[in-house]
Amino acid sequence: MSADLVTATAAQLLERLNAGDVSAAEVAQAHLDRIEATETQVDAFLHVMHDEALAAAADVDRRRAAGEQLGLLAGVPVALKDIFTTRGVPTTCGSKILDGYRPPYDSTVTARLHAADAVIVGKTNMDEFAMGSSGENSAFKLSRNPWDLGRVPGGSSAGSVAAVAAFQAPLATGTDTGGSIRQPAAFTGLVGAKPTYGRVSRYGMIAFASSLDQCGPIARTVTDAALLLQAVAGHDPMDSTSIPEPFPDLRPSLGAGVDGLRIGVVREFLESEGLEPGVRDRTTEAIERLGKLGADIVEVSLPHAVYGVSAYYLIAPSECSSNLSRFDGVRYGLRVGAGTAEEMMAATREQGFGAEVKRRIMIGTYALSAGYYDAYYAQAQRVRTLILRDFAAAFEQCDALVSPTAPTTAFAFGDKTDDPLAMYLNDVFTIPASLAGSPAVSVPGGLDDQGLPVGVQIMAPVLGEDVMFRVAAALEAELGFDPTPRGPNALKAAL
Amino acid sequence: MSLSTDDVRHVARLARLALTDEEVDSLGAQLSDILAYAEKVGEVATSDVPPTSHPYPLRNVWRDDEPRPSLPPAEAIATAPQAEDGRFHVPRIVEGEA
Numbered sequence: 001m002s003a004d005l006v007t008a009t010a011a012q013l014l015e016r017l018n019a020g021d022v023s024a025a026e027v028a029q030a031h032l033d034r035i036e037a038t039e040t041q042v043d044a045f046l047h048v049m050h051d052e053a054l055a056a057a058a059d060v061d062r063r064r065a066a067g068e069q070l071g072l073l074a075g076v077p078v079a080l081k082d083i084f085t086t087r088g089v090p091t092t093c094g095s096k097i098l099d100g101y102r103p104p105y106d107s108t109v110t111a112r113l114h115a116a117d118a119v120i121v122g123k124t125n126m127d128e129f130a131m132g133s134s135g136e137n138s139a140f141k142l143s144r145n146p147w148d149l150g151r152v153p154g155g156s157s158a159g160s161v162a163a164v165a166a167f168q169a170p171l172a173t174g175t176d177t178g179g180s181i182r183q184p185a186a187f188t189g190l191v192g193a194k195p196t197y198g199r200v201s202r203y204g205m206i207a208f209a210s211s212l213d214q215c216g217p218i219a220r221t222v223t224d225a226a227l228l229l230q231a232v233a234g235h236d237p238m239d240s241t242s243i244p245e246p247f248p249d250l251r252p253s254l255g256a257g258v259d260g261l262r263i264g265v266v267r268e269f270l271e272s273e274g275l276e277p278g279v280r281d282r283t284t285e286a287i288e289r290l291g292k293l294g295a296d297i298v299e300v301s302l303p304h305a306v307y308g309v310s311a312y313y314l315i316a317p318s319e320c321s322s323n324l325s326r327f328d329g330v331r332y333g334l335r336v337g338a339g340t341a342e343e344m345m346a347a348t349r350e351q352g353f354g355a356e357v358k359r360r361i362m363i364g365t366y367a368l369s370a371g372y373y374d375a376y377y378a379q380a381q382r383v384r385t386l387i388l389r390d391f392a393a394a395f396e397q398c399d400a401l402v403s404p405t406a407p408t409t410a411f412a413f414g415d416k417t418d419d420p421l422a423m424y425l426n427d428v429f430t431i432p433a434s435l436a437g438s439p440a441v442s443v444p445g446g447l448d449d450q451g452l453p454v455g456v457q458i459m460a461p462v463l464g465e466d467v468m469f470r471v472a473a474a475l476e477a478e479l480g481f482d483p484t485p486r487g488p489n490a491l492k493a494a495l
Numbered sequence: 496m497s498l499s500t501d502d503v504r505h506v507a508r509l510a511r512l513a514l515t516d517e518e519v520d521s522l523g524a525q526l527s528d529i530l531a532y533a534e535k536v537g538e539v540a541t542s543d544v545p546p547t548s549h550p551y552p553l554r555n556v557w558r559d560d561e562p563r564p565s566l567p568p569a570e571a572i573a574t575a576p577q578a579e580d581g582r583f584h585v586p587r588i589v590e591g592e593a
Contacts, residue, residue, distance in 0.1 A: 104570040197550050211549050240556045241549070310535040321510060328511070330583050335576035341586045346513035358512055362503070362522055363529060365510040379536045381546030386539060388547055421528055437550025462551060 002030030003495045007484075010076045010170040010224040017064075017075045024064075024075030028057035028119050031077045035121065035168045038493045041149060043141045044162035046082050047090045048122040053077070056119045063117075071117035072231045079163040079172040082123040083130055084109050084215075085204040093206045094128040094138040094156075097352030098333045107204025108236045109173060109215055116231040121169055124159030128354045129324065130180055130208045132156050133426045136417055137356045145188055146485040147452055151410040154184030160218050161188040165483065166491055171228045172218040177209050178312050179406070179430025181216045182442040186405035186455020189444045189483050191225045191472065192218045196462050197437035198243035200229075201236030209319035210241075212312075212434050220483040222443065222473045226250040229465070245463065253470040259294030261471065263287070264398035267301050269429055274407045278448025283404045286445045286456045289478045290402065290471070300394040300401065304386040308431040311387070313424055314367050314380035315435075320357075321364025327352065359420060384435050391436040395461045400471045403429050405442040405455030433459045443472045444481040451487040497527045 005013070005027055016022045032050055039045060060075045085091050085103035087110075092098040106114070113120060127137035135143045135158025143158040145151040146165040153162045157174030164172050165188040174181035176194035185192025193216045200215040207213060217228035233247040265287055270280060291297045329335035329348035337347030353361070367376035394401060406426055416423040433440035438459055445456035456475065460468035485491050498506075503523045507514045514522065568581055577584040 101574060104566055104573060198553070237556075237558065241551070241553060243551065243553075304539060307536055307539055310533045313529060314533045314536065325511075329576055330585055331572075332574040333576070339586065341588045342511065343513075344586050345511045346508075349511055350513040350515075353512070355518075358514070358518070359522065359525060359529075361510050361512065362506055362526055363533075366498075366502075366506045366526065366530070367533075369506065369509060375537070376530075376533065378546055379540040380533070381548060382540035382544040383536045384547040384550075385544050388550065420525055421532055424529075435550070 002026065002033065005030035006034045006167045007495055008170070009221050010073070010219065010227055011221070013076050013170065024057035024060040024119060025054065027075055028053045028077060028121070031121055031169055038166045038168060038491060041144065041491050041493065042146055042162045042166045043143050044079070044124055044159040044166065044168060045122040046092060046125050046140055046159065049089060049120055052089070053119050053121045060117050060119070071115055073113070073227065074117035076118055076171060077121045077169045078113055078118040078228070079122055079124050079160055079169040080110065080113070080120050081157055081160050081173050081175060082126055083175050083206045084173060085206070086110050086123065090123065092140070094126040094140065095352065095354070095357070096139045096334065097327050101333050105204060108201035108238055109205060109232050112232045118231065124163055124172060126158055127156035128357050129206065129320070130156040130175055130177055131320070131356050131360055133179070133183055133423050134158070134416065136413065137354055139354050142413065145410045146491040147188060147487060148410060148489040149491065150489055151412050152187070154187035154410065156180040157184050157218060161185055161190055161192070164190055164218050164220060165485055167495065170219065171224060173215060173228070173232070174218045175205060175213060175215050176434065177212045177316060178434050179427040181218060182430050182440060182455065182457060183406045183426060185218055185442045187410040187453065189453030189481065189485070190218055190220055191222050191441065191443055192216065193225050193229060193441035194433070194439060195229060195233060195465055196243065196439045198241050199233045199247060199465070201239040201242050203236055203238035207323040209316040210323060211319060212316060222469060222476045223254055225441070226254060226469055248466050250466060250469050253466045254473040256470045257293065258290055258471055258474045260296070261400065261467070262296045262298055262398040263290055263471065264298050264300035264394055264401045266401055266403045267299050268303070268305060269403040272407060272428065274425060275404060276408050276448065279404045279407060279409065279454050282445035282448065282454040283402070283456050286475055286479070287402055290475060293474055293478060298398050300397055302387070302390040302394060302432060304383060304390050305432040307383045308387060308435055309424060309428050311380040311383040311435060312427070312431045313363070314376045315384065317360040317364035318367050318377045319364070321361045321368065324357070324361055387432055387435050391438060399467050401459040403457045403459070405429060405457040409448050409450065409452035409454060429457060438462055439465050439468050441468055441472050443475050444479070444483065446479060446481065498523045
């Protein structure tokens with residue numbers, strides 16, 4: 001039976017593949033079987049790449065047999081968020097406006113996964129254009145949380161976390177604009193990392209808010225997250241905001257421990273009004289454990305972080321209103337209606353976009369319109385400066401910051417869909433690092449009293465992925481969290 | 496800040512969204528709520544604080560102006576909803592004789 005192949009981590013699979021103990025074809029088949037057995041319960045994928053995955057795996061096996069040098073992820077299954085273009089393979093970004101679109105090119109992330117000899121098993125579901133914190137804004141389906149099928153997996157990388165948590169793939173790519181990797185990872189007991197803005201190329205990653213969007217890994221272990229990030233990160237001339245500095249080798253950080261590190265606890269976050277007691281308790285315990293491991297715990301303040309959500313909900317919609325103007329029924333995707341060009345475009349966009357996307361386009365268009373730019377977008381950018389200064393001051397006192405990832409654990413479907421503002425406030429702890437461009441990762445901190453996973457966030461200074469992974473790996477080893485979904489409403493599928 | 500129905504229709508026109516009447520009604524209230532929350536930035540964003548457009552200091556990127564292979568035209572228009580003679584086909588944009 002192939003159960004041990006789907007429960008294995010990516011690092012374990014690589015070891016076995018490299019030792020010739022198992023073939024890439026067997027690994028791919030085991031995961032495709034698992035997808036088939038669990039997909040009706042979790043609905044993680046918009047498009048399963050069954051034949052492509054088997055062909056890629058056979059190719060890896062053939063080249064390995066021929067003695068060829070293989071890539072960093074040779075034979076490891078990876079699920080790709082549907083925001084990354086894949087040549088000839090449907091790419092919808094969770095939107096009806098791109099239904100049926102088959103891009104003529106690969107994103108840099110897709111190309112680097114091919115170059116690493118990863119086996120891409122499919123495209124995962126997401127909130128439309130990555131706008132959402134629950135997955136409920138997908139135009140196609142609702143992905144469910146494998147820990148409780150009546151609850152959301154978080155968003156926007158909803159399908160990516162559902163797939164990894166359900167053992168459909170050991171690795172998935174996500175994108176994070178205000179928390180879209182970290183919050184869903186927290187909700188599903190996974191590791192989800194947003195690297196420094198500019199570490200991973202945005203070329204071919206469908207744009208939402210260009211000054212914030214960043215790709216990162218989702219995995220069941222810190223080591224696996226580091227592996228995937230290592231494969232996709234690094235400078236790309238196709239993205240003018242790509243960081244020229246080489247990406248560090250994260251392996252030495254993973255076993256380095258936290259002895260002697262100064263870890264800052266963000267006072268305002270732990271005292272936050274909407275913070276659930278279970279989340280606060282697991283976070284406090286994680287901090288105590290890090291102290292026990294030899295870290296120096298210091299209290300720090302991010303006094304302007306409380307304005308982060310306000311600034312974010314001006315900056316992100318403003319940038320999205322500009323970015324999404326490219327969907328006009330001319331070059332790709334849906335076209336609706338006749339009449340003048342303007343009538344055709346307005347009818348196409350009205351029918352092609354969902355409610356949340358329209359809401360954000362409207363906010364952004366309003367905030368950028370004549371007479372309001374200074375009152376909204378420019379003011380929000382000033383707050384961004386204040387938050388950057390807060391982070392700079394905090395990182396003078398410590399090497400990394402620890403906080404809850406989200407104020408709550410996974411909520412039920414429909415809980416927040418009638419109140420956009422309540423949904424936005426779920427990003428209150430993740431948005432500050434997004435605005436500051438800092439790397440941040442969510443690591444499982446245990447379960448709350450309902451048996452739902454709690455995420456602990458570790459934030460590091462810009463370009464500080466090494467120290468961030470150092471803390472994450474130490475915390476993971478200390479807590480020994482089991483990522484297998486369990487509980488009365490959990491995914492039912494024997495492993 | 497409260498948005499009137501006319502405000503919502505004006506912004507929808509700028510955004511090229513043919514909103515339904517129900518959408519105009521619900522968006523008016525929702526946008527007013529969201530903007531009221533967003534306006535909190537004004538409490539701390541004083542004019543002596545410079546705006547940040549980008550979190551990481553980057554300079555403009557240049558490359559040599561050398562011809563390189565690019566997407567063949569046939570592939571670029573293959574995904575178009577309507578194409579004709581190797582071009583994107585759009586409704587008339589400029590008024591005047593054909």
